[in-house]
Amino acid sequence: MPEPTTALRAAPVVIGCWAWGDRRTWGYRTRFGDDDLRAAVEALDAAGLRWFDTAEVYAGGRSERLLGDLLAGRPDFAVSTKFFPYPWRLGAGQFRRALDASLRRLKRDSVQLYQVHHEVPAALARRWAAHLAAARRDGVIEAIGTSNLSAPALRVVVEALAEHGERVVAHQVRYNLCDRRVERTDVPDLCREHGITLLAHSALGQGLLSGRYRAGTAMSGRRAFPVQVLAQAEPLLALLDRYAAKLDVTTAAVALAWLRHRGATPIVGVHDRAQAEGVAAGVPVVLPETMAKRLDAVSAPWRGKS
Numbered sequence: 388m389p390e391p392t393t394a395l396r397a398a399p400v401v402i403g404c405w406a407w408g409d410r411r412t413w414g415y416r417t418r419f420g421d422d423d424l425r426a427a428v429e430a431l432d433a434a435g436l437r438w439f440d441t442a443e444v445y446a447g448g449r450s451e452r453l454l455g456d457l458l459a460g461r462p463d464f465a466v467s468t469k470f471f472p473y474p475w476r477l478g479a480g481q482f483r484r485a486l487d488a489s490l491r492r493l494k495r496d497s498v499q500l501y502q503v504h505h506e507v508p509a510a511l512a513r514r515w516a517a518h519l520a521a522a523r524r525d526g527v528i529e530a531i532g533t534s535n536l537s538a539p540a541l542r543v544v545v546e547a548l549a550e551h552g553e554r555v556v557a558h559q560v561r562y563n564l565c566d567r568r569v570e571r572t573d574v575p576d577l578c579r580e581h582g583i584t585l586l587a588h589s590a591l592g593q594g595l596l597s598g599r600y601r602a603g604t605a606m607s608g609r610r611a612f613p614v615q616v617l618a619q620a621e622p623l624l625a626l627l628d629r630y631a632a633k634l635d636v637t638t639a640a641v642a643l644a645w646l647r648h649r650g651a652t653p654i655v656g657v658h659d660r661a662q663a664e665g666v667a668a669g670v671p672v673v674l675p676e677t678m679a680k681r682l683d684a685v686s687a688p689w690r691g692k693s
């Protein structure tokens with residue numbers, strides 16, 4: 388396994404495991420099961436896509452456990468997980484217990500990237516920076532990441548870690564063609580300035596950008612897209628479909644290629660073989676400039692109001 392900063396920069400996509408073990412939002416054991424997850428891992432391995440993202444809170448720890456089972460004996464797969472910054476977990480001992488519990492579930496001695504899941508006040512961020520640095524010194528985390536931070540909060544963490552001789556290697560934010568709000572912040576510039584890999588989570592808008600869900604599609608459960616969202620997304624989805632046909636790839640592949648064109652690395656949720664093979668088939672797609680520009684224009688409403 389190459390050094391994590393280099394390996395993550397080279398990864399065309401990171402595989403998201405929020406759905407693994409999650410019944411209520413994603414339909415674990417109703418829409419897909421353990422055999423599907425195993426088949427997905429096999430297909431991703433065959434395609435050389437070997438970086439997985441999870442979190443201690445996903446499915447109450449079951450996502451980490453399933454990932455640990457499926458990747459057992461495979462140190463060539465990289466895993467990122469996330470610490471949930473509950474305000475009562477301030478002490479070094481509490482931080483380390485959470486990390487050790489993740490490692491036990493993942494059946495690993497270390498993780499390639501350990502991320503703080505959400506923004507916290509600056510004073511708390513500085514405390515956790517010290518704990519993160521200590522865990523790096525102990526070799527149980529190979530690199531440090533952050534998630535869902537505003538630009539000022541990211542700057543605080545960058546500076547706090549620098550005091551310990553450490554750096555933020557990756558920062559993840561919700562970013563896709565239907566949610567471009569991060570572009571109106573200083574986060575992308577800050578990432579460029581500090582060599583931080585920008586990871587785009589929910590890269591397919593929780594499945595909306597697969598193009599399968601359209602106005603009139605019946606959908607139930609917690610992930611159901613409101614009718615107005617489907618109606619608003621229709622011109623964008625139609626354009627994605629058109630480009631997918633022209634490039635002879637899937638609609639999802641075009642949406643992921645757009646993120647790479649914007650300098651972000653997609654984290655895409657995959658839970659069966661077909662999705663894994665679809666994501667792998669889309670890796671070589673490079674969007675022609677004209678298509679990228681047109682997608683920028685049609686998705687401009689999702690940048691939000693200035």
Ligand SMILES: NC(=O)c1ccc[n+]([C@@H]2O[C@H](COP(=O)([O-])OP(=O)(O)OC[C@H]3O[C@@H](n4cnc5c(N)ncnc54)[C@H](OP(=O)(O)O)[C@@H]3O)[C@@H](O)[C@H]2O)c1
Nearest residue numbers: 403404405588589590591592593594597655656662665666
């Ligand atoms: N840091 C954070 O706070 C945070 C928050 C959210 C997510 N994340 C990370 O980002 C990951 C991805 O985000 P997400 O899980 O919200 O969802 P997503 O990647 O936006 O969408 C996943 C869905 O896209 C569809 N899909 C996947 N591969 C496909 C393919 N090849 N062709 C067509 N459709 C395909 C599937 O939809 P169907 O199920 O409908 O088939 C799949 O369930 C998460 O698993 C997690 O690791 C992080």
